Amino acid sequence: MTPMTSIIVIAVVACAGVYISWRAGRLDRLHARLEAARFALDAALIRRSSVALELASSGLLDPATSVLLAEAAHDARSAETAREMPESDLTRALRAVFSQPDFMTLLAGREGAEELLSELESASHQVFLARKFYNDAVSATLAARRRWLAVIFRLAGRAAMPEFFEIDDSLAPAGDSGPGADLPHLTS
Amino acid sequence: MKIGIVCPYDWEVPGGVREHISGLAEALLELGHDVSVIAPADDDADLPDYVVPAGRAVPVPYNGSVARLAFGFLSAGRVRRWLKDGDFDVLHVHEPAAPSLSLLACWVADGPIVATLHAAMPRSRALHAAQPILASALEKISGRIAVAEAARATLVEHLGGDAVLIPNGVHVSRYEKAEPLPGFPGSGGTLGFLGRMDEQRKGLDILLAAFSMMADERPGLRLLLAGASGDAEDVLAKVPARFRDRVVILGRVSDEDRIRMLHSVDVFCAPNTGGESFGYVLVEAMAAGAPIVASDLEAFRQVLGGGEAGELFPIGDAAALAAAAGRLLDDPAHRASLAAAASAAVREFDWSVVARDVLRVYQAVAPATGRVAVSL
Numbered sequence: 263m264t265p266m267t268s269i270i271v272i273a274v275v276a277c278a279g280v281y282i283s284w285r286a287g288r289l290d291r292l293h294a295r296l297e298a299a300r301f302a303l304d305a306a307l308i309r310r311s312s313v314a315l316e317l318a319s320s321g322l323l324d325p326a327t328s329v330l331l332a333e334a335a336h337d338a339r340s341a342e343t344a345r346e347m348p349e350s351d352l353t354r355a356l357r358a359v360f361s362q363p364d365f366m367t368l369l370a371g372r373e374g375a376e377e378l379l380s381e382l383e384s385a386s387h388q389v390f391l392a393r394k395f396y397n398d399a400v401s402a403t404l405a406a407r408r409r410w411l412a413v414i415f416r417l418a419g420r421a422a423m424p425e426f427f428e429i430d431d432s433l434a435p436a437g438d439s440g441p442g443a444d445l446p447h448l449t450s
Numbered sequence: 451m452k453i454g455i456v457c458p459y460d461w462e463v464p465g466g467v468r469e470h471i472s473g474l475a476e477a478l479l480e481l482g483h484d485v486s487v488i489a490p491a492d493d494d495a496d497l498p499d500y501v502v503p504a505g506r507a508v509p510v511p512y513n514g515s516v517a518r519l520a521f522g523f524l525s526a527g528r529v530r531r532w533l534k535d536g537d538f539d540v541l542h543v544h545e546p547a548a549p550s551l552s553l554l555a556c557w558v559a560d561g562p563i564v565a566t567l568h569a570a571m572p573r574s575r576a577l578h579a580a581q582p583i584l585a586s587a588l589e590k591i592s593g594r595i596a597v598a599e600a601a602r603a604t605l606v607e608h609l610g611g612d613a614v615l616i617p618n619g620v621h622v623s624r625y626e627k628a629e630p631l632p633g634f635p636g637s638g639g640t641l642g643f644l645g646r647m648d649e650q651r652k653g654l655d656i657l658l659a660a661f662s663m664m665a666d667e668r669p670g671l672r673l674l675l676a677g678a679s680g681d682a683e684d685v686l687a688k689v690p691a692r693f694r695d696r697v698v699i700l701g702r703v704s705d706e707d708r709i710r711m712l713h714s715v716d717v718f719c720a721p722n723t724g725g726e727s728f729g730y731v732l733v734e735a736m737a738a739g740a741p742i743v744a745s746d747l748e749a750f751r752q753v754l755g756g757g758e759a760g761e762l763f764p765i766g767d768a769a770a771l772a773a774a775a776g777r778l779l780d781d782p783a784h785r786a787s788l789a790a791a792a793s794a795a796v797r798e799f800d801w802s803v804v805a806r807d808v809l810r811v812y813q814a815v816a817p818a819t820g821r822v823a824v825s826l
Binding site for chain 2: 315318319324325326327328329330332333334335336351354355358359362363364365368
């Protein structure tokens with residue numbers, strides 16, 4: 263082997279090494295973003311169920327509605343695995359409660375009602391956003407991990423494959439599919 | 451007596467609690483009392499005279515499935531108006547812990563309140579979350595009834611206090627006479643089963659195994675199955691191919707066909723393996739005068755008077771079931787004497803008798819607390 267070819271081989275190997283470690287660093291950053299999104303989603307879900315539970319025990323609602331909400335919120339918060347079902351159930355319970363005719367008018371003027379309802383709306387909106395960002399991060403990470411370089415060199419190490427979080431988090435009444443219907447609107 | 455009864459579940463959807471309430475209400479009316487039932491239902495629904503609609507039920511996730519309930523201030527307003535108009539001597543709520551009309555009625559009413567608990571609630575943790583909300587409404591109940599031991603145990607465990615045990619009733623006279631289904635029971639003998647086929651604890655698999663043991667020796671023997679079946683193919687797959695044309699699967703049947711089915715069998719089999727708090731299906735078979743072979747469950751033994759009104763076999767033992775059913779098929783005299791014993795024993799579960807027990811509970815709470823008033 264001539265000195266020239268050895269230099270070329272060394273240069274190619276070095277370039278490849280730099281490229282691979284750059285890809286690995288990028289995957290690492292994606293995983294960090296994923297983790298942050300997961301934390302944000304967890305926090306948003308816990309906040310939503312806490313506010314729902316607070317509304318249920320506030321004495322503002324009739325006892326039947328309170329029991330429905332309390333049970334749904336409790337189930338959502340205590341689920342450790344398979345959280346999608348109880349979280350979707352909580353959304354559906356909230357939707358059933360808020361779509362009662364004249365619900366807002368009947369509550370208007372009661373002490374503390376406005377604060378709790380607006381907090382619940384913002385918590386539900388937060389769930390909607392956090393889930394969107396989390397699923398974004400999941401698809402970006404999955405795409406990066408499926409590239410041949412990542413597969414061959416096992417660049418993701420032992421990190422578990424991320425999974426999408428699919429729940430029903432739309433608070434628009436069923437059948438309403440106008441513009442913005444996928445956004446949570448508790449009070450409009 | 452003026453009696454107000456509250457049904458928490460949609461009147462237009464058949465179910466155990468609704469059946470119970472209509473049976474009780476009709477029996478009380480026959481005894482000459484004044485009865486009004488309020489239930490979730492559309493205002494223009496086709497309802498019996500004694501039912502007052504409380505507005506459409508809303509489907510909502512509850513207890514792990516979707517229930518059709520009525521809740522909210524507007525429903526509470528309807529209950530309040532019904533209470534005012536009715537001016538009842540006693541208010542009887544059913545399943546008061548369910549988030550629906552019964553709970554709302556406890557909330558808005560004062561005075562003599564009787565409650566009946568139907569289902570056992572195994573999920574004690576969820577109940578804790580709602581406990582403080584329930585407590586203030588449930589405290590007003592002055593007399594409690596449980597339809598089964600399991601429901602009573604739930605009450606004692608979660609809500610404190612005790613309850614009187616009064617079982618479900620059945621309209622015996624409706625079951626006594628019916629035309630068998632065309633071609634049944636036939637000369638080769640017919641075994642019958644009634645219940646959910648895809649639910650393990652109903653024990654259909656045990657009966658299918660027993661039938662497969664008997665079918666070679668008895669070439670005319672047939673099996674008649676009624677109840678929600680899931681997939682009929684799954685049921686047939688558990689029987690050897692050469693016997694499959696002797697298995698008749700009716701699937702879910704109307705009330706009328708249910709009774710006709712009970713009159714179409716030579717031996718009615720209840721191979722349940724557990725989870726039965728009260729043998730309602732046995733009571734129906736007894737009322738129809740069917741000879742019975744049943745698992746030796748505590749609840750079944752009680753209903754069958756320790757075995758006098760029907761044969762008992764060890765739980766889950768297909769060979770024992772086959773032997774007992776075979777003995778009965780070969781002995782028409784024994785079948786007739788079992789059927790006669792069953793018809794006599796089932797009187798105790800007739801609504802006219804059960805309704806009198808419920809009336810005694812009303813009478814125990816009514817004079818002490820005055821009439822039913824609206825509190826809010």
